[in-house]
Amino acid sequence: MKKIVLHACCAPCASYPIKKLILDNYKPVVFFYNPNIFPYKEYKIRKDELKLYCQKNDIEFYEDDYNIKEFYRLTKGFEAEPEKGARCAICFNLRLKRTAEFALKNNIEYFTTTLSVSPHKDFNMILEQGKIIENEIGIKFLEYNFKKQDGFKISRQIAKENNMYFQQYCGCEFSIRRNK
Numbered sequence: 046m047k048k049i050v051l052h053a054c055c056a057p058c059a060s061y062p063i064k065k066l067i068l069d070n071y072k073p074v075v076f077f078y079n080p081n082i083f084p085y086k087e088y089k090i091r092k093d094e095l096k097l098y099c100q101k102n103d104i105e106f107y108e109d110d111y112n113i114k115e116f117y118r119l120t121k122g123f124e125a126e127p128e129k130g131a132r133c134a135i136c137f138n139l140r141l142k143r144t145a146e147f148a149l150k151n152n153i154e155y156f157t158t159t160l161s162v163s164p165h166k167d168f169n170m171i172l173e174q175g176k177i178i179e180n181e182i183g184i185k186f187l188e189y190n191f192k193k194q195d196g197f198k199i200s201r202q203i204a205k206e207n208n209m210y211f212q213q214y215c216g217c218e219f220s221i222r223r224n225k
């Protein structure tokens with residue numbers, strides 16, 4: 046089985062991609078790097094839930110810094126953008142770049158992300174950022190669109206079976222405002 050670094054935003058979204066990658070003969074290494082999440086309490090709930098799910102399923106789990114200042118620095122001027130807008134491309138780039146750097150450091154050939162499981166995310170935007178980073182860092186981005194083949198529905202079923210916490214907004218403080 047070949048290792049792949051799976052960038053993961055939360056346990057419900059990671060559940061199906063982990064299953065799918067294993068079925069496809071990969072060994073996922075889950076990487077939690079999401080400095081976009083606000084507030085820290087929400088970040089910790091999402092992180093702890095995912096860590097627990099990985100422990101239960103014998104999946105390697107790593108967490109990187111919660112450097113929210115970097116998220117704010119990069120998205121300055123894009124606060125009013127809607128979801129799926131320009132701020133999200135910056136947010137994907139930030140998270141996926143760190144994921145590819147982690148893969149490079151650990152001699153893992155591939156990376157991908159759970160973000161594509163969500164119907165609220167623009168897959169082409171994820172793909173575009175993944176490919177930019179693949180060219181920049183030299184780690185192959187696997188083009189998984191996890192929402193296909195009922196991926197989103199299955200992820201929700203697994204989350205329910207495991208009594209997982211479901212977040213009410215995407216992650217950043219600007220996405221909270223948009224939901225109000």
Ligand code: SF4
Nearest residue numbers: 133136215216217220
């Ligand atoms: S709405 Fe979601 S994807 Fe877009 S910038 Fe905020 S946290 Fe990132």
